Amino acid sequence: MKSQTLESRSDPSGYPFAVTRMAVAQICKSAGFKSSQRSALETLADVAARHLQALARSAASSAALAGRTDSNLLDIILALEDLHGLLPGSSTSRPPYSSPAIADVVRFVRVADEIPFPKALPRRDIRPEESIFPLNPRSVSGFLNHVPRWLPEIPKMGDGVDKGHHREEKWEMRSTEGCCLVGDGERMERGLAGKRERVRFRMGIVGRLTNGVCRGGGKRVSCQSWTCCEDDDEEKICLKKRPKSCDVLFYSRKKRKGQFK
Amino acid sequence: MNQGQQSNQGNGHHDDDAALSEFLASLMDYTPTIPDELVEHYLAKSGFQCPDVRLVRLVAVATQKFIAEVATDALQYVLEVLTYTDIFWHCKARQAAVVKDKRDKQQKDKRLILAMEDLSKALREVSIFSVLSQFWLQGLPHQSTIILQKT
Numbered sequence: 001m002k003s004q005t006l007e008s009r010s011d012p013s014g015y016p017f018a019v020t021r022m023a024v025a026q027i028c029k030s031a032g033f034k035s036s037q038r039s040a041l042e043t044l045a046d047v048a049a050r051h052l053q054a055l056a057r058s059a060a061s062s063a064a065l066a067g068r069t070d071s072n073l074l075d076i077i078l079a080l081e082d083l084h085g086l087l088p089g090s091s092t093s094r095p096p097y098s099s100p101a102i103a104d105v106v107r108f109v110r111v112a113d114e115i116p117f118p119k120a121l122p123r124r125d126i127r128p129e130e131s132i133f134p135l136n137p138r139s140v141s142g143f144l145n146h147v148p149r150w151l152p153e154i155p156k157m158g159d160g161v162d163k164g165h166h167r168e169e170k171w172e173m174r175s176t177e178g179c180c181l182v183g184d185g186e187r188m189e190r191g192l193a194g195k196r197e198r199v200r201f202r203m204g205i206v207g208r209l210t211n212g213v214c215r216g217g218g219k220r221v222s223c224q225s226w227t228c229c230e231d232d233d234e235e236k237i238c239l240k241k242r243p244k245s246c247d248v249l250f251y252s253r254k255k256r257k258g259q260f261k
Numbered sequence: 262m263n264q265g266q267q268s269n270q271g272n273g274h275h276d277d278d279a280a281l282s283e284f285l286a287s288l289m290d291y292t293p294t295i296p297d298e299l300v301e302h303y304l305a306k307s308g309f310q311c312p313d314v315r316l317v318r319l320v321a322v323a324t325q326k327f328i329a330e331v332a333t334d335a336l337q338y339v340l341e342v343l344t345y346t347d348i349f350w351h352c353k354a355r356q357a358a359v360v361k362d363k364r365d366k367q368q369k370d371k372r373l374i375l376a377m378e379d380l381s382k383a384l385r386e387v388s389i390f391s392v393l394s395q396f397w398l399q400g401l402p403h404q405s406t407i408i409l410q411k412t
Contacts, residue, residue, distance in 0.1 A: 016302050023295045024328055028375055030294075031332035033339075036375030043380060044328065047389060048295070049303060051324050056309035059320075071311050073281065076319055084327075084387075097277040105319065106284050108326040109291050 012042055021045040030113070055079050077102050285315045293321035300324075327387075332375070334383035339373060 011017060024045045028036060058079035063071040080101040081090050087100045293300075297314070300321045304311075311317065381391045 016299060019296070019299050023299065026294050027325060027328050028332045031329055032336050032373060033332065033375045034373045037377060040375045040377045040380045043377070043391065044331065044375075047331070047384065048324055048328050051327055052295075052300060052303040052320065053307045055320055055323065056304040056307035060308040060310065069310055071309055071316070072313075073285075073316065073319075076316060076323075080323060095277065097281055102281070105323050105326055106280075108329075109284070109287065109322060112326075112329065114291055 017045060017049065020049050024048050051083070054083055058082050073097075080105075285319070288315050288318045288322065291318075291322070293318060293325050295321045295325055297321065331380070331383050331387060334386060335375060335379040336373070338379040338382050339376070343372060 021041060025036070025041060028041070028044070055076070056079075059071040059075040062075045062078050063069065074096055077096045077099055078091060081096075081099060084101060086092065090099050090101070297317055300317055304317065304320065309320075384391055
């Protein structure tokens with residue numbers, strides 16, 4: 001490998017650098033120093049930051065070389081050897097798990113005293129929260145935070161009734177008359193669009209359901225969803241008992257003397 | 262990858278694996294000085310991705326070990342100079358009272374300062390070469406340091 005001349009340093013006024021400096025100062029104190037020159041401390045903190053990044057970069061590239069995105073222990077061992085030079089008994093001749101690089105680290109952990117960092121760092125998780133519900137625009141703005149997220153988003157309502165009113169009305173406040181048929185019996189596109197599953201809750205003994213969860217004792221609230229038939233006229237909705245998904249909510253209640261399968 | 266070796270080593274391989282998984286478990290007890298959040302920041306900056314916390318701790322501990330080694334080496338250099346100075350002064354002032362010894366020790370403690378020259382000597386041992394242009398840039402602070410890393 002050729003030598004790299006690194007002239008740009010980490011930004012000494014940055015927050016991560018300040019934290020690194022504190023950690024390095026702790027390590028120096030545990031080594032025995034009582035005080036230090038500011039420039040020396042910053043240099044050592046810079047070295048620490050570069051060491052971290054070099055390890056990470058090397059491990060990431062060796063993982064990528066093997067077609068993986070996540071690095072594993074092997075990648076780190078190889079990165080350590082790459083950085084610190086080959087000692088007798090390294091990965092070239094022996095299996096990497098017994099390399100001296102990792103043995104040194106093991107020895108260090110066993111021997112050295114634990115020096116925790118003095119201040120707690122706030123953890124700021126930038127990744128968006130993993131949610132099984134699709135991200136509604138409503139949930140992004142804080143406007144309708146009280147509405148539970150599993151409700152579908154507010155559909156676009158037609159202009160029919162509200163043309164006269166030019167003020168915004170909350171969906172919950174809207175009277176139900178507005179949702180009826182308007183005009184000459186033409187059905188406007190009110191309410192939720194598309195054929196939706198009807199959800200029915202039933203409380204009590206649900207021994208009939210065949211998925212393994214509903215067996216056994218106790219009272220449960222089961223939610224069955226019923227699919228509407230596609231080929232019906234608008235007036236009649238036929239309920240076919242086709243439980244597509246059964247979300248069983250466990251509701252504990254006093255045990256009733258019931259008989260169930 | 263390990264198939265050919267497994268037939269040869271057999272037991273040794275299993276031992277290493279077991280020892281390493283034990284070690285990784287013990288890592289969760291040992292809190293490295295470099296906090297996890299900082300390490301994760303630098304790892305993310307360099308493209309390292311790993312859902313396993315133990316590997317993050319491993320990297321932190323490896324860095325801590327490295328810095329501790331550099332610091333210890335620098336301390337040795339400082340102590341060397343101090344010891345020789347003390348021996349020199351002791352020889353000179355042999356007629357002086359014995360009480361002075363205690364004060365000397367305290368002064369020696371206060372004088373354990375991490376300075377650039379000792380640090381650069383220690384870093385040279387790990388093949389990090391820093392050029393201190395202190396000859397002609399006397400008053401200027403650390404910006405004059407250029408770090409060369411040769412591997």
